[in-house]
Amino acid sequence: MAKIILKSQFTVSSKQSLFNFVDYVTRNQALKDKKKEQTLSDTEEKELERMTQLLSDSEFSVDDVYSDYIDYMKREQATLSEDDHYLKGVFSSSQTKVRREDVRELKQEIEDVTRQSRMGSVMFQDVISFENDFLIEENILNSKTNALDQDRLYKATEKMMGSLKENEKLHDTFWFASIHRNTDNIHLHICSMEKNNTRELKEVADGQFEVRGKRKQRTLDKMKLAFGQELTSPTxxxxxxxxxxxxxxxxxxxxxxxxxxxxxxxxxxxxxxxxxxxxxxxxxxxxxxxxxxxxxxxxxxxxxxxxxxxxxxxxxxxxxxxxxxxxxxxxxxxxxxxxxxxxxxxxxxxxxxxxxxxxxxxxxxxxxxxxxxxxxLDDLPVHPKEGRDKKEIQKKETPKIEARPKASPYHSRKNMAIIKKNLVHDYDMKRAENDYEQTQYRIAAAQQRQSYDYHH
Structure with missing residues (x-):
């Protein structure tokens, strides 16, 4: 089993279902914190049990699961512990720590996005889960105190969202994330959107169009690689x-x-x-x-x-x-x-x-x-022997014809000019050949680096 697992989906929906998701990622952690402090009411205890059971069946849900407990989620005072000004384990594209009023601003931003888009808005939803032993090995989770290095998770999430933006060619994105401990393994919920949708439209029925939300598998693979490379020790x-x-x-x-x-x-x-x-x-x-x-x-x-x-x-x-x-x-x-x-x-x-x-x-x-x-090849023996002997006899019997002495190629000024021209041409050709070889080497090196970068 992989030490880092990414599960992904998307929602093309109304602002209310997107609100539900934002409320969920803050509300669920707040209930877990209150349980540790032993301040949960009986009603909240039942809610937490129900949420945990629902999540054990599926990592994802927006409309069907979240709408049943939306009333509790809207009780924003329950998302904070009495002595803490910040939401625990929650961060966003603009803040490493998120306050209660920041959630209201995020909801307003979602409302603005959905109001502007008549075809709906895309919210990408991702869940990163880990083996707890892996987090301990990487010194992200303290096995004795159960403390989690949230800064490293934030940086890894930021890197992953940058990879998503680059590979899907998104513009002006924002995202929101929350660390959850409501299952055996710690996991991270992340939702992301464009402020102004640039995704292409697809026809879902005659004359009806919807924003395309599906991401390429290559994008998802690169997202996970980016997250893991930032999170893990490079040694x-x-x-x-x-x-x-x-x-x-x-x-x-x-x-x-x-x-x-x-x-x-x-x-x-x-x-x-x-x-x-x-x-x-x-x-x-x-x-x-x-x-x-x-x-x-x-x-x-x-x-x-x-x-x-x-x-x-x-x-x-x-x-x-x-x-x-x-x-x-x-x-x-x-x-x-x-x-x-x-x-x-x-x-x-x-x-x-x-x-x-x-x-x-x-x-x-x-x-x-x-x-x-x-x-x-000249040193190789000639076979058959008779052929060699015959060749030697012919060589002896053939009369020698004295060759006329050849005129020196340097005899005239015209020949000298031709030789000089040919030498210059040969030099230029050799230099062009060397330049070409260097260019081809640089191209091959660049291609190899691109192939190498994919896996690094």
């Missing part, structure tokens, strides 16, 4: 991320070192594989990039990089840390963190980096490799 997460980066960089260095050893030691088997790969690469070296290769060519590159890194201890360390981070995500957020997708993305990322590393080395050593491959 372990940063430790794993730093280790992965160091392992990856060391692995790239190991690949280059092994590559140079194999090439310059004239390893025939390796040179043969490299020569086969080069035949499959595009003619234009600008396109010697892993992401631009055909799938079969990418697989050949993968086989070569696997060979070059198979003895590197950094490969195993990198894989171990990636697996540990995927496990961390799954334990914290559950399947909504998409741990399998994270593993697949990291595997593709390391293949791409290793592949580009190899391809860059091939471009740099292009002439050297060609020379070594040619020398290797």
């Amino acid at each position: 372990y997460r940063l430790q794993l991320q730093t280790s992965m980066t160091n392992n990856r960089d060391s692995l790239l260095k190991d690949l280059k070192k092994t590559y140079e050893t194999e090439v310059f030691s004239d390893n025939r088997s390796f040179l043969t594989e490299i020569n086969t790969l080069k035949k499959e690469l595009p003619d234009n070296k600008f396109n010697w990039q892993y992401g631009k290769l055909k799938p079969d060519t990418q697989k050949r590159v993968d086989r070569l990089t696997d060979v070059l890194t198979q003895k590197s201890p950094e490969r195993m360390r990198y894989t171990k840390n990636v697996d540990a981070y995927a496990t961390y995500l799954k334990e914290l957020y559950g399947e909504s963190a998409k741990p399998d997708e994270y593993l697949a993305n990291k595997e593709q990322e390391i293949k791409t980096r290793l592949g580009n590393n190899l391809l860059n080395n091939l471009k740099k050593d292009h002439a050297v490799i060609n020379h070594k491959v040619k020398k290797m």
Whole structure:
């Protein structure tokens, strides 16, 4: 089971049902506080029992559940303890502590929003729940005093609401939240709205339209990730991320070192594989990039990089840390963190980096490799033996024809000008090639950072 759970719904409704929700999140906690102080009346005790039972059946309700006890909720003096000026465990987008008069202002704001919108208003309702052991581990809940670090919950909620606003492209939003302890696990109720609705309309019947309230699943997943990253201690997460980066960089260095050893030691088997790969690469070296290769060519590159890194201890360390981070995500957020997708993305990322590393080395050593491959082929024995003998005899019997001496290309001013022009052209081409490669590298790095940011 995930340590952080998000349940979400929305209400497109009248102002009265939205009022009920605001009253509920303040009233329920007030009753719990009064019970601790042993100041509940018999009627309030029954109300609290009924609310707890209703919530055990469903985390959500607005019209059906809340309307039955709206009379009690409107008794605003019951939402405050006698010696406390602020509502306990309640905060909003503008205040870390909420007073009784602030609730009245919030209701007025909701009334203004619903009055302005003829098609109804959307209230997003979210419930974040936790395992209490997790809150204790993170030093958010004190197991001895039962005290809760409300400031950390506020900051995490603020981060989550920012993620909602960004991913759903909302404007001028406000939200209201309350910490509840009326179930086995502590949970947080949050309601949010736009002051001026910008959501698209959908047709619910002939000529009748309603504001679209459903949010994308991707939005909800990012909301939970934003909440968890702000709430949890970053120590372990940063430790794993730093280790992965160091392992990856060391692995790239190991690949280059092994590559140079194999090439310059004239390893025939390796040179043969490299020569086969080069035949499959595009003619234009600008396109010697892993992401631009055909799938079969990418697989050949993968086989070569696997060979070059198979003895590197950094490969195993990198894989171990990636697996540990995927496990961390799954334990914290559950399947909504998409741990399998994270593993697949990291595997593709390391293949791409290793592949580009190899391809860059091939471009740099292009002439050297060609020379070594040619020398290797020239050194191979010629078969059959008769063919070799025949070739040698023909060589002996063929009369030598003295070649006419070639005129020096530097003989005339015209030739010198042509050579100079070609040299300048070659220099410009080389510089353009280098600029292009740098640009492509920056684009690939940006794409990898975007993929990385999704899971961080």
